[in-house]
Amino acid sequence: MGRSYIVDVVVERYFSSVEASGAACTTGLLIGQSSPQRDFVVLSTKTPQRGNESSSGTLDNVDVDWVTEHAKQVSSMLPGGISVLGVFLVVPPEMSKEATNTLRKLVFVVDKYLSKGRLWYDTEEDVTERVALQICSKTRKIICKTFDVKDPKSSAKPAEWKYQSGVSSTWPVVTCSVGINLRLPVSDKSLEDTQTCIREGLQRWAKRITAGTCLFNGKFMAQETELVAGQKKNPKLSQQKLQAQLLLPPEECQPEQTCCVVSQPSASVVIRGQVSCRAYLHSNKPKAGQATEAIKRDILNTVSCRVDMLFDDLFMSQAQGRGAVEKRHSLPLRVFAPVPEAGFCVCDYMFPDESVSAVTEHFQEILDCTIPEESINTGLEVSREEPHKPAHSTGDSCQEDAPAQLHTEAPQDVPKKQRSLEYFVGLAVAGGVALLAAATSLLYLGE
């Protein structure tokens, strides 16, 4: 019994344009939602060109690291419920046999890379089949297979690929805004140590979030309850919106612990503020339990993503030898934008000194998607910062004279943040211990 993929017609059009461009051996990602019975693919994006290379047209030159890095970037732009479902490969007919091997490798490596550093774990209900789509550049024929990424010996299973219009048009959306106030002990020895400590602290916080109870539109529903009861009768129903509330249970008291835990960390990092979260559900009788998982994962993803971005920025500053960094860092704000002709939004992150046009460029580069600047919703996380970063701000960020204005020009004294794909890969490759060892304690001024 193979899986079925219900694919939006925009994906079909996208494939046509990719094939029309004539480039042989194009890789790309397939984006959508999984449900126990079938999967829905609603967006696809080809792997961006790397630097000045032109596509070489052979399978050997498929840069696996580049594809996985792209997948990571794409993943951070997807709200809850939506994820990278697999990989596609456009090949000329003569390479069709080797293509399967390449696809298999890509599917496994992409999944492994995406699972790294996540604050949540797959459950038994999660679908572990990923799609490997092979498209013939001459005949446009599609061969659709799946691999079980949890089984390293998995062989290709045939799957069904069906086109439909408006696949995501009635996807229910769950939203909420979550407050965080964590004080995490960290070691001051190096930036890497600090990052490890913060990751551990976030993992403890993630456990509590995972154990939380979700209410939807103020009501509690059992895991197996269907969220959109009665929708079948009225197919013209507009997208259902659900406001989620997350309640955390009390932490377990250990009866054998009779005394407090004392520690003496050299420093601590306070992560505080709110994050706006969103998750989409499929329209195939989604259950309350699935909605709960989806929104919880989005909460965990958005926080870990922003912290990762902050550290990427800090590592880069350190490598570039930029001067002393302040003790308080604003994490990037999240913005959402509707995907044209679809029923869902994608998201991106902006540091307070970045402009909305950068977001548009980013969407174009990473998702190969043209999203007009005016449709980008920056209102969910309104920046309360002044455009420039003050030198030693220690606490209060609320400055009443800079309300909802978003700055469109970066100040000139701070180098413009480049968040293109190149930047991140450069970091991944160059950021070794050697670089960090050379730059000790540049960041923190002693008390």
Next chain:
Amino acid sequence: MYIILSFCKAPSDSTVIFRVRGSLEFSCWLESSNVSQSQTSVSTTFSDLRSKVRDESFVFNLCSSPVFIWPNKDCQASVGSVTASTPCGDLQKHVEVEDRDGGGRKKRKDRKTVSTVINLTSMTEVTVSDEENLSASHLSQKKKQHSVAMILPLDCVISTGADESVGIVCECLIGALCCQLSDMEKVVLQHMKGTAIPVPQPFHFMLPEPNGLVSVVYPANVSDSQLESCRKDLHKKYELPEDRPYFRRANVFQFPDQLFKDGYLRNPHEHLNHPNFEGANLYLVQGVYSYHHYMQDRMDDNGWGCAYRSLQTICSWFQQQGYVERAVPTHKEIQQALVDVGDKPAAFVGSRQWIGSIEVQAVLDQLLKVTSKIMFVSQGSELATKGRELANHFETEGTPVMIGGGVLAHTILGVAWSESSGQIRYLILDPHYTGGEDLQTITEKGWCGWKGPDFWDQQAYYNLCLPQRPKTI
């Protein structure tokens, strides 16, 4: 140690006990050498926790139900029919009751009035609106500062009428939680040494009328024996006699819906209909014991262990009233104790030899430091005349009595005795039962039941061991 106010009304048929349990994270920074800074820091942290309890993000969940209530938001709830003015007794119908034993056991209608207990859990809502933007701040710590963290166990109880409104009940619970936090603060400040802060733990004790249920906070790392002076103060405050414990940790009130983790039945006699003949007065065991009988603990003592089991029941009484901390002894431990006092040879340990009341007295003395009186009855028919003595025993000491004679041993848990007519019935707990902990079988088949004077072998002689309650708190 200071005690919180008990929010108690006189219990009636429509009394409902609300119990809210949860926890709060206590975390602060202390300079170990600076006592006043430490104390200020602790007090500030507790003050912040009290604010948390009064915040809109503090939510009650009615256990095993879809009902969530925001006590600090006018009792907004997740279920439409629950509002601030709903009678609190109505909450019971939202609770999904589990069929605990799965065997369709019926509830005994003739149980003594048990107040309904409604359990709540406290939760924290993290979905907020209008907070500050996410930021990460790095703070260096001074060398002498220590980070101190623990989870505070919250456990508050109030007793109220079923027609009281949900709004008032929530207000009382929030008040009780804040009071408990203040009591915890006092306990912590009193017992902290440098950075060693004990976890303050709440306990509920059921005191005789008119006091009812009272809550006390004790520091976790201080044992009962070190808390004697505190208990003296409590006894004075509540005008309780100073010869029996009410505030030891073992005296903690067992809520009707709480199952005992060890699996033994407690006080099966409470489920019986007591004799009601003319002029009869009841003189029963006081407090809590567990029922020990043949075949328990994977020990096959069928045919020889009855006195051992009766002794175990008696030991359980002393443990649960808080007189001793040691667990109920096993057959081997009982036998070893007798060897240790020189009463039996070493080969006795591991054997299947019977013991009698004298041995029971010896073991109680050796292992529990409890003295016992021995009553000798030359023939079973004479037991009918011992009504006054047994009645006195249960009134003064209130301990279970072991009786051995003929070839059997039993436990007497009380007598129903008429002073005028001399009629007597004995409440017997039979250790010869070999089945499982099935309350219905045990009470219906008379393994725990009222027996008449003809229960005894009229010709045999009997020895009774009457354990004496130590006069301490």
